[in-house]
Amino acid sequence: xQPANPASGRINLxxxxxxxxxxxxxxxxxxxLRQIVERHAIRRVEGGTLTDQQIxxxxxxxxxxxxxxxxxxxxxGLSAEDLNIDLGPLGNLL
Numbered sequence: 001x002q003p004a005n006p007a008s009g010r011i012n013l014x015x016x017x018x019x020x021x022x023x024x025x026x027x028x029x030x031x032x033l034r035q036i037v038e039r040h041a042i043r044r045v046e047g048g049t050l051t052d053q054q055i056x057x058x059x060x061x062x063x064x065x066x067x068x069x070x071x072x073x074x075x076x077g078l079s080a081e082d083l084n085i086d087l088g089p090l091g092n093l094l
Contacts, residue, residue: 020076020077023076023078024076024078024082024083027069027072027073027076027078027082027083028083028084028085028093028094030069030072031069031083031094032093032094034065034066034069035094037062037065038062041058041062044058045058080094
C-alpha cells in the first residue's frame with residue numbers, strides 16, 4: 001500500500017493492523033462498561049440496599065472481571081493507556 005498523501009485526504013489503511021484497531025476498540029468499550037457497572041455497584045453498596053452476602057458476591061465478581069480484563073489486555077498487547085481513547089475537544093474517554 002502506498003503512503004498517505006495528506007494533500008489528497010487519503011488515509012493509509014493497513015489491512016494487517018485492522019484487527020489490532022478493532023481489538024483496541026472492543027476492549028475500550030468493554031472497559032467503559034466495566035467502569036460503569038463498578039460505579040453503579042458502589043452506589044448500591046453505599047445506598048445500604050444490599051445484604052452483606054450480596055456485597056461480598058459483588059466484590060468478588062468485580063475483582064474477577066478486573067482480573068479477566070487484565071488477562072485480555074495482555075493477550076492483545078494493550079495497556080490501560082491504549083484503552084483511553086482521545087475524543088478531541090471532549091477529552092479522554094476513560
